[in-house]
Structures are given as C-alpha cells and as structure tokens.
Amino acid sequence: MKKVSAAMSREDVLVTTDWAEENLNTPGIVFAEVDEDTTAYDGGHIPGAVKIDWKAELQDPVRRDFVDCEGFEKLMSEKGIGNDDLVILYGGNNNWFAAYAYWYFKLYGHNAVKLLDGGRKKWELDGRPLSTDPVNRERTDYKAKEQDHSLRAFRDEVVEAINQKNLVDVRSPDEFTGKLLAPAHLPQEGALRGGHIPSAINVPWSKTANEDGTFKSDEELEQLYKDAGLDTSKPTIAYCRIGERSSHTWFALRELLGLQDVKNYDGSWSEYGSLVGVPVETGEQKR
Missing domain, CATH: 3.40.250.10 (Rhodanese-like domain)
Structure with missing residues (x-):
C-alpha cells in the first residue's frame, strides 16, 4: 500500500480522550466542536471548546460552495484560532461533521489539526466533563492559503x-x-x-x-x-x-x-x- 509518509502514525492525526482532557488548558491548543445538530454544543461541550456551525459558517451564503479563502480567514480570526494553533476537532455521530471540518482545514492549508478519536460520544461514555459556559477567545489575524485542489474532486x-x-x-x-x-x-x-x-x-x-x-x-x-x-x-x-x-x-x-x-x-x-x-x-x- 502506497503511503503518504513512512513516518505517518495515528498520533499525527488523532488524539485520545485522555490526551484531550490533559490538554484542555494548554496554550496553543484550541478545541472546536462541529456537529450535524448545530444546537448540540449549547447543551454542553468540552470545556473551552469553540463552536463551528457547519451550516452557517462553513458554507457560502450565496453560492453553493464553501466559504472562500477570505471567508475562512474571517471565521478563524473570529473564533480566536491562530495560524500556529493546534486545532482539535470533535463532534457527534462518529465525528462525521468534525471530519468534514478537518478536511476544510487541510483544504485551506492549516496542517496543525487533529480529530479527537471517538468524538463527543467517546468523551461522554468516559464520563468526562461538559460545560455550558460561553467561550470567547481573543480575536486573531488568521491568514489562509488558497484551496489545495489535490484534496478536492470536481x-x-x-x-x-x-x-x-x-x-x-x-x-x-x-x-x-x-x-x-x-x-x-x-x-x-x-x-x-x-x-x-x-x-x-x-x-x-x-x-x-x-x-x-x-x-x-x-x-x-x-x-x-x-x-x-x-x-x-x-x-x-x-x-x-x-x-x-x-x-x-x-x-x-x-x-x-x-x-x-x-x-x-x-x-x-x-x-x-x-x-x-x-x-x-x-x-x-x-x-
């Protein structure tokens, strides 16, 4: 099987719930929840995690397409995500929409991104803490790259x-x-x-x-x-x-x-x- 990199391992793209709980307050790490049910976050989320609404924030409001490069920059800046931050994405239903967001991040050149293995389901099965506190991170000046079409088929x-x-x-x-x-x-x-x-x-x-x-x-x-x-x-x-x-x-x-x-x-x-x-x-x- 042809590999992207001989050194590639799961640790490069996934984190465990143990690791996540240990790093909730680590500087330079941002947790973000992306769910099919865009109201799920409001009922309880990983402490400190920001919400990304796939319908309202990842889709272009006029064209049937994604937000463009400028729109992605604006979204990341508003969420308080910097270019050098490690973003940990998670969501419900086996991370399906979190994986969607992961692909967006890669598409716009943000390679410091991983999925929380098991997502929200595993976090809750483990009995780990959830919070309803609002999360407002300091705005950043995020700069995105143009779409990497080697990841996207037309x-x-x-x-x-x-x-x-x-x-x-x-x-x-x-x-x-x-x-x-x-x-x-x-x-x-x-x-x-x-x-x-x-x-x-x-x-x-x-x-x-x-x-x-x-x-x-x-x-x-x-x-x-x-x-x-x-x-x-x-x-x-x-x-x-x-x-x-x-x-x-x-x-x-x-x-x-x-x-x-x-x-x-x-x-x-x-x-x-x-x-x-x-x-x-x-x-x-x-x-």
Missing part, C-alpha cells in the same frame, strides 16, 4: 474517473442502490435521481468506526476496503450526498491508511444525481 474529474479510478460511495446501501436519495432519517431530497456513479464500490462510512465512535484499527480498515474491491494502486475519489460522510472516509483512507492520492468529491450525489447527460446506475455493486 464533477468533470469524477466523470472521467469512471472505470479508471477508485470511486468509493460511502452512503448507505439503500442510497447506493437508488432506493433512497438521502439517509433514512432525513427528507428524501437533494438530487433528481437515485443510484450511484458507474464502477463505484459501496463502503458505508460508518463501517470504519467502533461502537464507541473511535476508528477501527489499520488492519481492520485495510481488510474492509480490500474486501470491497479497492485497488490501492489507483487514485481514489470518495463521495456521499453532500461531502461530509465522504470526508470521514477520506480521512480513513488518506490520513490513517496513508493512500497518496485520495480526493473528496464534495459535490457528491446532490450534484451528480442532478446532472444532465451523465451515467447513473442503480442496484447493487457489480463485482
């Missing part, structure tokens, strides 16, 4: 990747086959057609996590993707519905397993499933 590249690269559909089997357009607990909207991109393999993102929300071992992850038919000699593009679940898979493949060429297609099915003139398959994965 629709034309995705179409060209059919039968050429690994396309990993990380949605549920019902979404993959076309039975559903979105996760079962959400409104069935966001795309005109159900199904999947031809030649894609289906590896639901949640299969990478243990019951306590932590990531499975490297050996378990390697076996998971091997069994699904991932060819590690080829570049890989992960996708879901809006790009948050595929960020979690991107993290597992690139940051944990060390695959060199892995991109997240954030347009995902909400874009691809509404395009005119592109192929769509339904039914189970072809072997």
